[in-house]
Amino acid sequence: MHRTKVRIVEEALDANNTIAHANRADFDRAGVSVVNFMSAPGAGKTSLLERVVGNVPGVRVGVLEGDVQGSLDADRLAGLHVPVTQLNTDPSFGGECHLDANMVRSALDAVPLAEIDMLVIENVGNLVCPAEFKVGEDVRVMVSAVTEGEDKPLKYPLMFRTCDLVLVNKIDLLAHLDYDLDRFLYNVDQVHPGVRCMLVSARSGEGIDAWRDWLADVAHARQGAPA
Amino acid sequence: MHRTKVRIVEEALDANNTIAHANRADFDRAGVSVVNFMSAPGAGKTSLLERVVGNVPGVRVGVLEGDVQGSLDADRLAGLHVPVTQLNTDPSFGGECHLDANMVRSALDAVPLAEIDMLVIENVGNLVCPAEFKVGEDVRVMVSAVTEGEDKPLKYPLMFRTCDLVLVNKIDLLAHLDYDLDRFLYNVDQVHPGVRCMLVSARSGEGIDAWRDWLADVAHARQGAPA
Numbered sequence: 001m002h003r004t005k006v007r008i009v010e011e012a013l014d015a016n017n018t019i020a021h022a023n024r025a026d027f028d029r030a031g032v033s034v035v036n037f038m039s040a041p042g043a044g045k046t047s048l049l050e051r052v053v054g055n056v057p058g059v060r061v062g063v064l065e066g067d068v069q070g071s072l073d074a075d076r077l078a079g080l081h082v083p084v085t086q087l088n089t090d091p092s093f094g095g096e097c098h099l100d101a102n103m104v105r106s107a108l109d110a111v112p113l114a115e116i117d118m119l120v121i122e123n124v125g126n127l128v129c130p131a132e133f134k135v136g137e138d139v140r141v142m143v144s145a146v147t148e149g150e151d152k153p154l155k156y157p158l159m160f161r162t163c164d165l166v167l168v169n170k171i172d173l174l175a176h177l178d179y180d181l182d183r184f185l186y187n188v189d190q191v192h193p194g195v196r197c198m199l200v201s202a203r204s205g206e207g208i209d210a211w212r213d214w215l216a217d218v219a220h221a222r223q224g225a226p227a
Numbered sequence: 228m229h230r231t232k233v234r235i236v237e238e239a240l241d242a243n244n245t246i247a248h249a250n251r252a253d254f255d256r257a258g259v260s261v262v263n264f265m266s267a268p269g270a271g272k273t274s275l276l277e278r279v280v281g282n283v284p285g286v287r288v289g290v291l292e293g294d295v296q297g298s299l300d301a302d303r304l305a306g307l308h309v310p311v312t313q314l315n316t317d318p319s320f321g322g323e324c325h326l327d328a329n330m331v332r333s334a335l336d337a338v339p340l341a342e343i344d345m346l347v348i349e350n351v352g353n354l355v356c357p358a359e360f361k362v363g364e365d366v367r368v369m370v371s372a373v374t375e376g377e378d379k380p381l382k383y384p385l386m387f388r389t390c391d392l393v394l395v396n397k398i399d400l401l402a403h404l405d406y407d408l409d410r411f412l413y414n415v416d417q418v419h420p421g422v423r424c425m426l427v428s429a430r431s432g433e434g435i436d437a438w439r440d441w442l443a444d445v446a447h448a449r450q451g452a453p454a
Contacts, residue, residue, distance in 0.1 A: 040268040041354050041383065042375025068355060072378050095385070097324055097355035125382070126353055127268050128295060128324035147374035147397070148269025151299050155352070156268065158322070170374070176403050178430065203405065 016133050019101035023108065023136025030113035033222045034121065035215070036135055038159065039143035040152075041125030044169040046073040047202035048143060049120060052212040054080045059219040062116035064107060066124050068095035073122065085110045089124060098129035101136060118219045127156035131163075139218055145170040146177060150184040157191040165196050165214060172201040243360050246328035250335065250363025257340035260449045261348065262442070263362055265386065266370035267379075268352030271396040273300040274429035275370060276347060279439040281307045286446040289343035291334060293351050295322035300349065312337045316351060325356035328363060345446045354383035358390075366391040366445055373397050373404060377411040384418040392423050392441060399428040 027034050039045050053061045062083040065074040074086040087107045089096035096103070104121060111119060121137065123130040131140075140163040144152055147170055153160040160166065166188060174181065185197055198214070200207030254261050266272050280288040289310040292301040301313040314334045316323035323330070331348060338346060348364065350357040358367075367390040371379055374397050380387040387393065393415060401408065412424055425441070427434030 040352070041379060042267060042372070067382055069384060070381050072381060095355060097353060124355065125267070126324060126355060128322060128351065128353060129356075145269070145374065147372065147400070152268060154297050154299060155294055157296060173374070173400065173403055176400055 013132070016101045019105055020134040020136045023101055023105055026108060026113070027119070027136055027138075031222065032113050032116055033118045033139075033219045034135075034137045035118065035218065036121050036123060036130075036137035036140045037143075038123045038127075038130045038140065038163070039125060040127050040145075040148060043125070043143040043145040043148065044202045045122050045125070045143050046076055048167060048169060048200065048208075048211065049077060049122065050080060051202055051205070051208045052215060053077065053082045053120065056118070056212055056216050056219065059118050059216055060116045061118045061120060061215070062111060062113075064104065064111060064119060064121045066099040066103070066122055068097075068124060083112050083116060097124055097126045098133055099123050099135055100133040104135040117223070118215065127152065127159045131156075131159040131161075138222070139164040141165045141167060143167045143169050144184075146174055146179050146181070146184070150180050150187060153184070153187040153191045160188055160195070161192045163192070163195065165198060167211060168197055168199050169202060171199050171206060172204040240359070243328045246332055247361040247363045250328055250332055253335060253340070254346070254363055254365075258449065259340050259343055260345045260366075260446045261362075261364045262345065262445065263348050263350060263357075263364035263367045264370075265350045265354075265357045265367065265390070266352060267354050267372075267375060270352070270370040270372040270375065271429045272349050272352070272370055273303055275394060275396060275427065275435075275438065276304060276349065277307060278429055278432070278435045279442060280304065280309045280347065283345070283439055283443050283446065286345050286443055287343045288345045288347060288442070289338060289340075291331065291338060291346060291348045293326040293330070293349055295324075295351060310339050310343060324351055324353045325360055326350050326362055327360040331362040344450070345442065354379065354386045358383075358386040358388075365449070368392045368394060370394045370396050371411075373401055373406050373408070373411070377407050377414060380411070380414040380418045387415055387422070388419045390419070390422065392425060394438060395424055395426050396429060398426050398433060399431040 064085045066087050069090045071086045074084045077084045142163040291312045293314050296317045298313045301311045304311045369390040
């Protein structure tokens with residue numbers, strides 16, 4: 001029974017990778033850089049996007065919003081006059097806890113790839129399954145809020161291991177928490193040595209320039225014109 | 228293809244319910260009340276357990292710790308001299324993002340049911356899938372930290388709809404956040420009218436007595452001796 005289960009997971013991931021490659025090919029044809037943006041619920045993904053999506057220098061950013069239900073985040077971002085596409089994972093019961101390549105593919109007709117240079121895919125808030133499914137992205141960015149505690153890299157290692165940038169958010173609250181930032185950074189380094197960590201606050205604006213510049217660099221690397 | 232997928236989910240849930248009933252029968256025979264304890268990562272489940280598990284009046288509490296990987300939380304609780312059993316969901320790749328009835332069943336041999344009156348099952352940190360799987364519990368308790376924002380009931384409705392108590396944690400941070408508590412409580416009421424919400428802080432101790440008393444009431448209701 002256990003063998004069967006593993007086989008099913010592998011087949012699902014093989015199929016996912018095939019579709020992720022097809023997504024990747026579409027993004028390449030359109031010259032669009034893609035960011036898979038992930039975190040636990042409430043870590044601040046949407047707030048961190050609100051801070052930057054309208055003003056990455058020379059880069060037109062679009063957003064694909066993955067949510068179990070509703071369009072709260074898409075509504076927030078649409079106010080910034082960037083193209084936003086909503087993708088709900090709730091066809092029945094509790095909904096899917098992650099985006100996979102096929103869900104993203106099913107939404108691509110609604111994404112104006114010709115009008116953007118970068119697509120940020122805001123995944124469902126979850127530190128486990130989103131990390132298991134490639135969707136055709138160039139890079140993975142995760143947010144870990146300091147309010148979540150220092151132990152998260154050790155408890156959810158795949159998410160931290162497979163990302164290209166860790167945004168350490170809500171640092172405006174550090175003075176009010178029993179949170180050991182050095183311990184967190186040490187834990188990140190244990191599971192993903194050398195990965196870049198950026199200290200940010202969507203609320204105070206601290207670190208937001210660096211986050212915006214990082215996105216610009218990703219887009220410019222594809223365009224062959226580094227900033 | 229869509230029909231096939233729904234059928235698989237239903238069969239998985241049917242099988243899960245069958246095993247959940249078997250767990251329930253074992254708990255009944257042992258006279259043990261069971262709490263399925265859920266939240267997003269970092270909401271404070273373990274800290275809220277540390278505050279109460281050793282001193283629920285007249286109730287011997289044991290804990291079953293569900294984690295993708297590691298035993299950090301179990302180690303914290305073991306220091307309180309209550310029986311703690313670790314259950315890891317990571318046989319391969321990224322691990323399971325929730326506990327199901329069969330995972331709990333596989334751990335029951337290691338849980339000293341004869342020596343406890345209440346078993347708290349600390350689920351994997353996730354606001355989606357844990358709500359979909361019964362494990363044989365009497366009650367469901369979820370934690371929503373104020374640092375996660377007011378919108379979570381609307382984005383993850385099944386979790387809020389299926390719980391018997393919402394612990395609103397980290398209220399010691401309210402003065403430092405742009406968080407509208409009334410809006411949050413209104414949102415909870417939209418998806419689960421009348422569910423009890425308890426304001427707590429694992430850090431300051433505020434509200435902890437009420438949380439402990441609520442657990443005592445659950446155990447005493449089974450024992451036929453209400454507090």
